[in-house]
Amino acid sequence: MTMSVGVLLLTHEAMGGALITAARHVLGKLPLPLDVIEVEPGSDPDSTLRDATLRARSLDGGDGVLVLTDLYGATPCNVAQRLPGLGVHMHCVSGLNLPMLLRVLNYPEQKLDQLAQTAASGGRGGIFVDHA
Amino acid sequence: MLERDITVSNRLGLHARASAKLVQALQGFQANIFITYRGKEVNAKSIMGVMMLAAGLGAQLRLRADGPDEEAAMAAMVDLFERKFDEGQ
Numbered sequence: 001m002t003m004s005v006g007v008l009l010l011t012h013e014a015m016g017g018a019l020i021t022a023a024r025h026v027l028g029k030l031p032l033p034l035d036v037i038e039v040e041p042g043s044d045p046d047s048t049l050r051d052a053t054l055r056a057r058s059l060d061g062g063d064g065v066l067v068l069t070d071l072y073g074a075t076p077c078n079v080a081q082r083l084p085g086l087g088v089h090m091h092c093v094s095g096l097n098l099p100m101l102l103r104v105l106n107y108p109e110q111k112l113d114q115l116a117q118t119a120a121s122g123g124r125g126g127i128f129v130d131h132a
Numbered sequence: 133m134l135e136r137d138i139t140v141s142n143r144l145g146l147h148a149r150a151s152a153k154l155v156q157a158l159q160g161f162q163a164n165i166f167i168t169y170r171g172k173e174v175n176a177k178s179i180m181g182v183m184m185l186a187a188g189l190g191a192q193l194r195l196r197a198d199g200p201d202e203e204a205a206m207a208a209m210v211d212l213f214e215r216k217f218d219e220g221q
Contacts, residue, residue, distance in 0.1 A: 026148040027156075099180055102148075106155060106179045125180055 005112050006059025007104060009036040010052060010080050011070040011096060023101050031108040033059050039076045048079050049086070056088045064089040064112040066104065068096040068119060091116035099126020133198040134206045142216035145188035150217040155179045157208050163199025165209065176209065 009016035016036035024030060035055045039048050056065045065088060069077040072094035080092040093100070093116050103122025110118060140146060146154070158165055158177050165176040169191055174181035176195070187193060197206045 027152050102152075102179050106152075122180055125184075128184075 003061050003063040004032055004108055005063045005115050006033040006061060006065045008052065008056055008059055008065055008067045009096065010067055010076040011036070011038055012074070012076060013038050013040055015070050019096065019098055019101050022098055023105060026102060027105055031105055033061065035059055039079070045075055045079055049082055052079055052083060053086050053088060056083055056090060060089060064091070066090065066112060066115050066119065067092040068100065069094045070096045093119040095123050097123050097126060099123060133196065134202045136195045136206060136210060138193050138195055138210060138213050140187050140189055140191040140193065141213065142219050143189055143221045144219065145191060146182055146185055148183060150219070151179055151182040153217050154182055154209065154212055157212055158205060161199070161201050161205035163197045163202040163205040165205055166196045168194040168196070
């Protein structure tokens with residue numbers, strides 16, 4: 001059996017769950033292990049970090065965890081940056097949007113390093129300005 | 133290399149779910165598969181690529197498959213379009 005990367009969405013309130021709902025609508029079945037933590041306003045970052053560590057460990061089937069956060073420099077992202085210090089094998093990509101998530105789920109066979117690049121290019125490449 | 137022209141006939145066009153179905157159906161083929169619309173050519177195995185075409189009902193597409201299993205890949209792709217992506221309309 002081939003190993004796969006686990007995906008943890010670490011976002012502001014109501015963001016991560018909504019993106020997973022939309023991804024499931026588009027793709028039907030989701031091909032990678034996926035979990036979500038939505039950080040509530042005013043919650044304790046240390047307790048979020050403990051939760052994130054546990055979830056990341058259970059997502060990691062040996063190939064590491066791709067953490068996707070919605071806003072660089074915000075608390076969910078700052079929590080993610082502390083995960084490697086607790087022994088979590090991960091890459092974090094911020095600026096999460098639906099194109100990023102769909103693209104990640106379209107390349108479930110990729111290794112962690114490559115999947116992080118795939119996520120970043122999917123997020124950037126999903127933005128278009130109309131012909132106005 | 134095989135080429136074939138096809139018209140999008142499902143009401144919603146190559147929207148997100150249809151694009152995902154197409155990409156999933158083609159994932160297992162070795163052939164390189166491309167779709168061209170309005171002069172833009174994209175990899176048919178890339179969901180963001182296919183969606184980027186923004187091809188609606190009536191869009192005229194050119195399908196191209198190139199590789200050892202190109203015939204089967206083309207047949208699978210044409211079948212999906214002809215079945216209107218199983219959307220019923």
